[in-house]
Amino acid sequence: MKTEEAINIIKEHGHKYTNKRRDMIDFFVSEDKYINAKMIQQKMDKNYPGISFDTIYRNLHLFKELGIVEGTELDGEMKFRIACTDHHHHHFICEACGDTKVIDFCPIEQIKSFLPNVDIHTHKLEVYGVCESCKNA
Structure with a gap:
């Protein structure tokens, strides 16, 4: 999934578009692997000092609900990656x-x-x- 596709999904479902959400999605797109919430928070903290885990988790939950990210449990913690939408695999x-x-x-x-x-x-x-x-x- 590309950033613009994810942003459109957010808007289509009546959720607010924010730069924080765009930046989170951009990070997922650029990483293209499973990452944990702490890594996301550390990356986001550079542009949004003091961003809380609550904000990160709230957005992760929304993204997962909308099919923007996929989650898996790895080493006892949830990790997330941008959703694959091109074909079944x-x-x-x-x-x-x-x-x-x-x-x-x-x-x-x-x-x-x-x-x-x-x-x-x-x-x-x-x-x-x-x-x-x-x-x-």
């Missing part, structure tokens, strides 16, 4: 640096064959490990 997530790699394989049909009597409404597959860069460091 899943992710490999590096446990060390939070970098992601696209997995273009989707096992949902196989899963459905193992669970014939259930209705699956949505799914998300995440594979965790250590990326090449972190492994070689």
